[in-house]
Amino acid sequence: CNALNASCSDCLGNSKCMYCYTDNTCKLYPSGKIIPPSSYCALDKARWGTCLVNFEALLISMGVIGGVLLLTITGCCIYCCYCRKGKNKRYEREDAKFESQRMERKARQEERRNERRSRLDEIRMKYGLMKEDSAPYTRFDA
Template structure:
C-alpha cells in the first residue's frame, strides 16, 4: 500500500516541478551558462530550467536537449537532478513508467469489461425476446384453438356439422 502512496507522491512532485518552473524563485537566464553555477548549490543551479545538477560531481551542466535523457557520460541517471533537487531521473522514470503501465492496464480492463457486459446484455436481450416470442406464439395458438372450439359449438348448435367436409350444405 505504501508503494501507491510513493507513486502518488512522485506524481505530485513531478507536477510541482512543472509548476515550479513558473515560480518567482525560478529565473530563466539563458545568457548565463550553467557551468558558471557549478560551484554553487543544487538549488541555485536548478533556478535555471535549462540546467541539470549532477550530485556525484557537484556540477551544474546544460541539460542535453537533443537526447531526452542525459547520457551516463554527462551524469548517471540516479545522480541527475532537474526541477527539484531531491528527485532523481531514475526514480522519476521508474515511477512514470509504472503509472503509464497501470493506466494502460486499467484502460484495457475497462474496455474488456465493457465489451463483456455488452455481450452479456445482448444475450439477455436475445433470451428475453425469444421468451416473449414463445409466449406470443402460445397465446396465439390458445386463441386459435378457442376460436375453433366456438366455431364447432356454433356448427353443432345449428346442425351444420357434416360427416364429409366436402359435401354440400344443402344435402344435409
C-alpha cells in the first residue's frame, strides 16, 4: 500500500488499503480491527472503498441502513405472526357461523319433511289408502 501514495483513487484500487487525508498516505487497513483506531488515522479523514465518503459517514450510514433493515424484518415477522393469526380466527368464526346456519337449515328442512309426511299420512287414512302392513310386497302362495 505504501507504493500507492499517488492519489486516493490509486490507493483504494486495492481493497486491503485505506487512504488517510491527514498526511495524504496510503496505509494498510488494520486487518485485526473492524474500525481502525483513531491513532492510526482519524475517522473523518480516513477513506476506504470510495474516496467520496469518509469512514465515519460510511459507518453511520451502514448502521442506519442495518437498523432500518432490522426494524423492517422485525415488523414483517410481527405482522405475519400476530396480525394474520387474528384474520385466521375471524375466518374460523365465520366458518363456524356458516356451519351452524347450515345445521339450522337442515333441521328446519327435516321438520318440514316430517310435517308433510304426517299430513300425507292423515290424508291416506281419511280416504282409506293406508296399508296396515309395512311391507310393500306380499308373497302369493299357489
